[in-house]
Amino acid sequence: MGVEIVVNDLSKSFGKQLIWGDVTLTIPAGEICVMLGPSGTGKSVFLKTLIGLLKPDKGSIIIEGTDIASCSERELYEIRKLFGVLFQDGAMFGSMNLYDNVAFPLREHTRKSESEIRSIVMEKMDLVGLLGAEDKLPGEISGGMRKRAGLARALVLDPEIVLFDEPDSGLDPVRTAFLNQLIVDLNAQIDATFLIVTHDINTARTVPDNIGLLYHKHLAMFGPREQLLSSEEPVVRQFLNAQKVGPIGMSEEKDADELAAEADQELPALPPIPLQLDPSNGIPRRSQRPAGEWCREHGVTPPPGSFETANAGLAPGA
Numbered sequence: 001m002g003v004e005i006v007v008n009d010l011s012k013s014f015g016k017q018l019i020w021g022d023v024t025l026t027i028p029a030g031e032i033c034v035m036l037g038p039s040g041t042g043k044s045v046f047l048k049t050l051i052g053l054l055k056p057d058k059g060s061i062i063i064e065g066t067d068i069a070s071c072s073e074r075e076l077y078e079i080r081k082l083f084g085v086l087f088q089d090g091a092m093f094g095s096m097n098l099y100d101n102v103a104f105p106l107r108e109h110t111r112k113s114e115s116e117i118r119s120i121v122m123e124k125m126d127l128v129g130l131l132g133a134e135d136k137l138p139g140e141i142s143g144g145m146r147k148r149a150g151l152a153r154a155l156v157l158d159p160e161i162v163l164f165d166e167p168d169s170g171l172d173p174v175r176t177a178f179l180n181q182l183i184v185d186l187n188a189q190i191d192a193t194f195l196i197v198t199h200d201i202n203t204a205r206t207v208p209d210n211i212g213l214l215y216h217k218h219l220a221m222f223g224p225r226e227q228l229l230s231s232e233e234p235v236v237r238q239f240l241n242a243q244k245v246g247p248i249g250m251s252e253e254k255d256a257d258e259l260a261a262e263a264d265q266e267l268p269a270l271p272p273i274p275l276q277l278d279p280s281n282g283i284p285r286r287s288q289r290p291a292g293e294w295c296r297e298h299g300v301t302p303p304p305g306s307f308e309t310a311n312a313g314l315a316p317g318a
């Protein structure tokens with residue numbers, strides 16, 4: 001079913017360096033959220049804080065009634081069992097074959113017999129399309145397969161929350177499209193809460209129910225996909241449409257002179273909002289809202305051409 005994560009007024013610094021402050025958002029149960037932001041804005045730090053690997057300086061993170069920012073180590077250990085995490089490189093043990101890598105959390109955290117473990121491992125390998133590759137070593141397979149193996153391992157303890165740290169990093173566009181389809185299909189199947197950190201704009205535009213954007217040490221916006229894709233807010237508009245004109249510069253914020261020089265430049269029109277990626281079986285996910293619903297409910301006219309099949313993103317088979 002998935003559980004909700006309620007983040008309130010969260011701040012994190014390293015020494016005197018504030019990474020982000022006053023982050024407040026609710027990640028709804030069972031929905032898919034994407035967190036975006038320019039490099040170095042603290043997206044990975046945010047994920048690590050959510051699972052209690054890093055302690056925030058201020059604020060709360062409430063999961064099933066427990067504040068993981070201030071709970072005891074024992075409570076944190078229990079809450080962590082709700083999470084599955086797909087790390088950037090899959091984080092496989094290089095000397096173990098895929099079967100043993102995927103079985104690892106079951107052997108560490110449960111008292112299941114080897115035959116029970118086998119049936120769970122094979123089910124998850126099947127789910128990610130890796131049946132038959134159990135005996136391979138991580139070094140013998142492609143980056144895309146390693147990510148899928150990492151995903152199988154993240155799923156073996158039946159998590160209520162799955163965190164994906166840049167699942168598409170290092171993948172070509174076709175592999176990314178297949179992985180996105182797998183993520184959507186998995187969400188439909190297991191109904192867990194998904195949070196994905198990504199740099200891939202096509203992923204952000206087509207996969208999630210909600211999008212967040214970290215920028216300049218704060219959460220610039222968090223809300224339904226259609227809200228951000230129709231937003232005229234300069235940072236959101238620039239980032240989600242991968243434009244050069246706007247407040248975000250090459251390595252940091254643009255200064256006043258640079259912004260003044262851009263003042264007369266006309267912004268390109270907002271591109272159409274693409275259809276959200278459907279599960280492969282065509283049955284909408286439980287948390288999936290009908291195309292255009294948010295815009296209709298909020299009296300927002302989406303850019304021309306929005307929600308047409310021709311703009312359905314780069315999903316396989318589209």
Ligand SMILES: Nc1ncnc2c1ncn2[C@@H]1O[C@H](COP(=O)(O)OP(=O)(O)OP(=O)(O)O)[C@@H](O)[C@H]1O
Pocket residue numbers: 014019037038039040041042043044045046
């Ligand atoms: N353990 C740590 N100690 C000190 N500083 C850290 C630590 N972890 C991260 N940082 C700093 O926090 C900032 C944000 O890092 P983070 O990796 O979360 O950014 P990001 O948004 O995920 O970047 P990218 O998109 O490039 O992966 C960086 O300046 C980084 O150096």
